Amino acid sequence: ETGVTQTPRHLVMGMTNKKSLKCEQHLGHNAMYWYKQSAKKPLELMFVYNFKEQTENNSVPSRFSPECPNSSHLFLHLHTLQPEDSALYLCASSQETVSYEQYFGPGTRLTVT
Amino acid sequence: EDKVVQSPLSLVVHEGDTVTLNCSYEVTNFRSLLWYKQEKKAPTFLFMLTSSGIEKKSGRLSSILDKKELFSILNITATQTGDSAIYLCAVSGDSGGSNYKLTFGKGTLLTVNP
Numbered sequence: 077e078t079g080v081t082q083t084p085r086h087l088v089m090g091m092t093n094k095k096s097l098k099c100e101q102h103l104g105h106n107a108m109y110w111y112k113q114s115a116k117k118p119l120e121l122m123f124v125y126n127f128k129e130q131t132e133n134n135s136v137p138s139r140f141s142p143e144c145p146n147s148s149h150l151f152l153h154l155h156t157l158q159p160e161d162s163a164l165y166l167c168a169s170s171q172e173t174v175s176y177e178q179y180f181g182p183g184t185r186l187t188v189t
Numbered sequence: 190e191d192k193v194v195q196s197p198l199s200l201v202v203h204e205g206d207t208v209t210l211n212c213s214y215e216v217t218n219f220r221s222l223l224w225y226k227q228e229k230k231a232p233t234f235l236f237m238l239t240s241s242g243i244e245k246k247s248g249r250l251s252s253i254l255d256k257k258e259l260f261s262i263l264n265i266t267a268t269q270t271g272d273s274a275i276y277l278c279a280v281s282g283d284s285g286g287s288n289y290k291l292t293f294g295k296g297t298l299l300t301v302n303p
Binding site for chain 1: 231295
């Protein structure tokens with residue numbers, strides 16, 4: 077069983093909706109990540125948090141807004157998304173730096189209509 | 190810009206076959222190379238390689254890194270239908286001061302038929 081959980085597992089939203097994705101890790105890790113996985117494309121890193129501080133924003137549009145209230149929880153707030161934002165959104169965590177393996181959650185399958 | 194190229198992109202074999210998956214990379218200040226297996230949703234960690242020439246092994250899976258030639262291979266012997274998955278290769282390096290960035294390849298889709 078994965079130590080990283082994500083909710084919801086599936087989400088369908090309209091372009092004018094606001095929704096949030098939630099990630100929780102039970103591994104005692106200090107770094108958490110959001111990735112986007114689209115069909116036929118490599119996993120794309122979106123955001124990195126280390127000890128609750130954002131250390132990486134990989135040129136992500138402002139319609140995606142992350143929040144990390146503590147080292148165990150990570151949110152991705154979504155608003156006015158586009159159909160091309162439809163993808164699998166994966167959360168991951170690692171002990172500290174990327175020299176340690178990252179553990180992934182099951183992902184949220186997002187469809188924007 | 191860091192780059193990871195995996196080959197082949199897809200592969201179909203029969204149970205019992207041995208397969209070799211390839212991963213070549215370009216990265217600034219290499220730190221580690223990781224292999225993941227992705228079946229349905231969450232990629233699961235397989236190996237992390239940091240030193241050249243040292244084979245990592247787990248059951249029927251093994252992997253080795255060549256830092257001089259900038260590639261890694263993942264071997265699976267006596268394949269089973271449960272090995273069917275996408276195998277992802279990722280590298281980390283110190284580029285631009287970020288210590289936390291993994292760059293992934295597109296993956297190899299392996300299908301093992303009974």
